Amino acid sequence: MTSGAKHAQFYTLAGKNIRCEKGVTGNKRGRLQQHRCCAYAFRGARCLSGNQTGDLLEWTEQPNGGHVLSSVHPAHAGAVW
Secondary structure: OOEEEEEEEEEEOOEEEEEEEEOOOOOOOOHHHHHHHHEEEEOEEEEEEEEEOOEEEEEEEEOOOOOEOOOOOOOOOOOOO
């Protein structure tokens, strides 16, 4: 995962190629913010990222590719590093 101002990108290795897809926020909470950190969990099926307002975002890998924001967990009063 890479992130920047208003975007989250997820990468998949497919043979000799790297596939890049944007993270989809759907109708989940608020606007997409800059992510300060990320970690993969559950054998790579989920990605957890922390944003500048203190939320932990849980991204779920979809069977057809890509990641969708599945839940937002308020975690801190300040940024999650």
